[in-house]
Amino acid sequence: MGATSWTRREFAQITGSGLFVYFHATLARAQEPAQLPTRMAAPSDFNAFLRIGADGRVQCMAGKVELGQGVMTSLSQVLAEDLDVALESIDVVLGDTDLCPYDMGTFGSMTTPLLVPVVRRAAAEARAVLLAMAAERLDVPAERLRVKAGVVSDSTAAARQITYGELVAGKRIERHLANISVKAVEQFQVIGQSPRRKDAIDKVTGKAQYAGDRLPAGLLHARIVRPPAHGAKRQSVDLAAAKAMPGVRIIQDGDLIAVLHERPDLAAEALAKIQCTYDTPALQPDEKSIYEHLLKTAPAPRMIGQKGDLAEGAKLAAEMVEQTYFHGYGAHSPIETHTATAVLENGKMTVWASAQAPFSMKDAVARATGLAPANVRVIARYVGGGFGGKSDAQQAVEAARLAQLSGRPVQVMWTRQEEFFFDNFRPAAVIQIRSGMTADGKLTMWDARLTGSGDREGVPCYAIPHQRTVSAGGWQGGNPPAMHPFGVGAWRAPSVVSNTFGRESHIDAMAAKCGIDPVEFRLRNLSDARLRRTLEAAAKAFGWQSAKAPTRRGVGVACGTYANACNATMVEVAVGRDGRVQVKRVTIALDVGVVLNPDGLRQQTEGAIMMGLGYALSEEVRFQGGKVLTRNFDDYALARFSSLPRMDVVLVENPTTAALGAGEPPIIAMGAALANAIFDATGKRLLELPMTAEKVKAALA
Amino acid sequence: MQRTVSFRLNGKPTSVATDDDRMLLWVLRSDLGLTGTKFGCGEGLCGACTVVVEDRAVRSCATPLKDIAGKQVMTIEGLGGEHLHAIQQAFLDHHAFQCGFCTPGMILNAYALLRRTPHPTREQIVAAMDDNLCRCGAQVRIVTAIQTASNGKAGA
Numbered sequence: 097m098g099a100t101s102w103t104r105r106e107f108a109q110i111t112g113s114g115l116f117v118y119f120h121a122t123l124a125r126a127q128e129p130a131q132l133p134t135r136m137a138a139p140s141d142f143n144a145f146l147r148i149g150a151d152g153r154v155q156c157m158a159g160k161v162e163l164g165q166g167v168m169t170s171l172s173q174v175l176a177e178d179l180d181v182a183l184e185s186i187d188v189v190l191g192d193t194d195l196c197p198y199d200m201g202t203f204g205s206m207t208t209p210l211l212v213p214v215v216r217r218a219a220a221e222a223r224a225v226l227l228a229m230a231a232e233r234l235d236v237p238a239e240r241l242r243v244k245a246g247v248v249s250d251s252t253a254a255a256r257q258i259t260y261g262e263l264v265a266g267k268r269i270e271r272h273l274a275n276i277s278v279k280a281v282e283q284f285q286v287i288g289q290s291p292r293r294k295d296a297i298d299k300v301t302g303k304a305q306y307a308g309d310r311l312p313a314g315l316l317h318a319r320i321v322r323p324p325a326h327g328a329k330r331q332s333v334d335l336a337a338a339k340a341m342p343g344v345r346i347i348q349d350g351d352l353i354a355v356l357h358e359r360p361d362l363a364a365e366a367l368a369k370i371q372c373t374y375d376t377p378a379l380q381p382d383e384k385s386i387y388e389h390l391l392k393t394a395p396a397p398r399m400i401g402q403k404g405d406l407a408e409g410a411k412l413a414a415e416m417v418e419q420t421y422f423h424g425y426g427a428h429s430p431i432e433t434h435t436a437t438a439v440l441e442n443g444k445m446t447v448w449a450s451a452q453a454p455f456s457m458k459d460a461v462a463r464a465t466g467l468a469p470a471n472v473r474v475i476a477r478y479v480g481g482g483f484g485g486k487s488d489a490q491q492a493v494e495a496a497r498l499a500q501l502s503g504r505p506v507q508v509m510w511t512r513q514e515e516f517f518f519d520n521f522r523p524a525a526v527i528q529i530r531s532g533m534t535a536d537g538k539l540t541m542w543d544a545r546l547t548g549s550g551d552r553e554g555v556p557c558y559a560i561p562h563q564r565t566v567s568a569g570g571w572q573g574g575n576p577p578a579m580h581p582f583g584v585g586a587w588r589a590p591s592v593v594s595n596t597f598g599r600e601s602h603i604d605a606m607a608a609k610c611g612i613d614p615v616e617f618r619l620r621n622l623s624d625a626r627l628r629r630t631l632e633a634a635a636k637a638f639g640w641q642s643a644k645a646p647t648r649r650g651v652g653v654a655c656g657t658y659a660n661a662c663n664a665t666m667v668e669v670a671v672g673r674d675g676r677v678q679v680k681r682v683t684i685a686l687d688v689g690v691v692l693n694p695d696g697l698r699q700q701t702e703g704a705i706m707m708g709l710g711y712a713l714s715e716e717v718r719f720q721g722g723k724v725l726t727r728n729f730d731d732y733a734l735a736r737f738s739s740l741p742r743m744d745v746v747l748v749e750n751p752t753t754a755a756l757g758a759g760e761p762p763i764i765a766m767g768a769a770l771a772n773a774i775f776d777a778t779g780k781r782l783l784e785l786p787m788t789a790e791k792v793k794a795a796l797a
Numbered sequence: 798m799q800r801t802v803s804f805r806l807n808g809k810p811t812s813v814a815t816d817d818d819r820m821l822l823w824v825l826r827s828d829l830g831l832t833g834t835k836f837g838c839g840e841g842l843c844g845a846c847t848v849v850v851e852d853r854a855v856r857s858c859a860t861p862l863k864d865i866a867g868k869q870v871m872t873i874e875g876l877g878g879e880h881l882h883a884i885q886q887a888f889l890d891h892h893a894f895q896c897g898f899c900t901p902g903m904i905l906n907a908y909a910l911l912r913r914t915p916h917p918t919r920e921q922i923v924a925a926m927d928d929n930l931c932r933c934g935a936q937v938r939i940v941t942a943i944q945t946a947s948n949g950k951a952g953a
Contacts, residue, residue, distance in 0.1 A: 164896030302833025480898030703934030
């Protein structure tokens, strides 16, 4: 074993823990990334997350992906804070499986609570090591040193200074220190600010490269033969007309038939000439019969929360309310469709892909191509939106297989129809609730059965002495094959948008039944101090006037928690006779703990309001069995400029709770708040999302 | 029809020998390597592929190459020069984007609006932008950015 291959621990064993710094001897080695763990634990070596160049620029590496949520910026901020370097000196490298430490994927609002502390500790440790090095180099006690923007200086003689870049001299830092603490909230200078987004210039100039913007030499564009419905079996295929087109290559490998062409549109033209016949299974259920179907096909329910005795709770109740709520399938609909560009060169496959989980994509590509995982590299640099829908690897596997089969670089860019067809929709759900309360509106019992939505936040956030919640099926897999006619998966705040819609609609119905203002009713039953405070903050900002619903003013409230964050949402609507719901204003109060970047949180919340309008009012997936009838944006109505309400975002200050993820919590209460506002405006309660104009009109009739 | 189509692209004379029924989007992205113009829906429904032809915003995914023969075409790569254009600057200042995928189309649609109507009302902005989709939900900031750009030097 040569000196250059010593691990840090081995070296420490040899040298003891003496206060000197060891650099790897060769430059080539020094520029390599730290050893990357292949399992889930975050690397303990800070070199995995940061590297300081001789020019003083700092590279920040993380396996997360910039989907638009601003992770490049927030990670830069925390690194700048705890390493004491200028924000502008940081270059962020994300989503590259060769350069970045392992990461499970960018979903579940986990970056802030789970990765941020790791990066902060890495930065703080590196800073401490650099200070110790500087103390030796400058011959000044470490206590006398201060750091600003990567420059270490003697606080008694400012001319005695040295930069991080000079200290490290382009090599890798091999010294480590234990138990270095990160900065306290009151020391923050960069965390809590709203600097210019790191991706801003790339994005306003069109220079941001997404997976489809990679055009390697010799690239062929693939279009793939698709079945008319999930479950359809191909009986015959006629390739003759497509083959006759100049420049066309057809690849057939098992089930995969693809047309390759130098030009993507000509590949599409050739694809259209391929004739296939299929044996298609029965096309049941559809978007109307799905709920009955779910109740029939769901697995046996599992208990996810139980307290007290339901019979006792019913006995204590002066009033019982029983109701069932329905939520249809939802599409992710990022504007960038699933895309991958695969290049196989010297036995190594590189795939640029729109991916939320590049490391699991890497494994999937390795499995599909038979290559060793070490010979597969996935790069997800900029991704055009994800929302939970880009965690699978299908398009990357297709591109990689076709690159392998054709011997040429291949790009797969799904059409919008393919995007709707292969989307792992938010599962349709049925939420059945039976509950009881005293005459003065105190909840005594709650008995809920969730079918399809999944467990998260299924147990009510209210203080209820006697309760039971059971859950059957979900978005995480493990559903019986007959339950959903197509794939389902995580959609921004999975489970929680559906469960919150059911719970908060029901709470509203109870408040109305006992004639208590819906905010007051909630406060009477909430013991969670943070959620109470958040609800009060929303009421104050919104100007909520206490009254028993329906007031005909068209105001609605809903609240809830997700991933330890608190959300209270208030809306004001006008309902037209044609059933059209015009949303005039939305106020969302949020407690997400320490806020890393207030503008970033506002962006996420504004975005959640727009996406919330969509899932609540207009986004409807239509289908007949495995045949997805929704194929483009003319039959899947996203919220648009003309839907814009006035928006007020209230950030509830909470410096004592660690920073929480904020991409998902803002969206959870939009469905129920709007349903409750429609009830307040019209006296009619809509029980199914989306509340399309057609359904609202029918309810008003 | 297979032929050579000539036009001005971002100020430069450009010729492409190809089938002139092909859509401009794919010629820009694939034949000419200008990938700032994005594919979103392929049917003119989302606006991600918006480019400016003779000061008008068009959907390049639904514009055959023959329609732009002899015309001026501008893509995001042609906007601004050494400095950002006022609209780009306003998008940047207001963070009027998230994932950024719809952004080139948004900016060029706004550019065409301000060429036609240098000082639009909020209603005019909403109406002009309504067929450009943004899934991340940056609309409120995009409206503000366009207002900012229209109040300063815009449409240059």
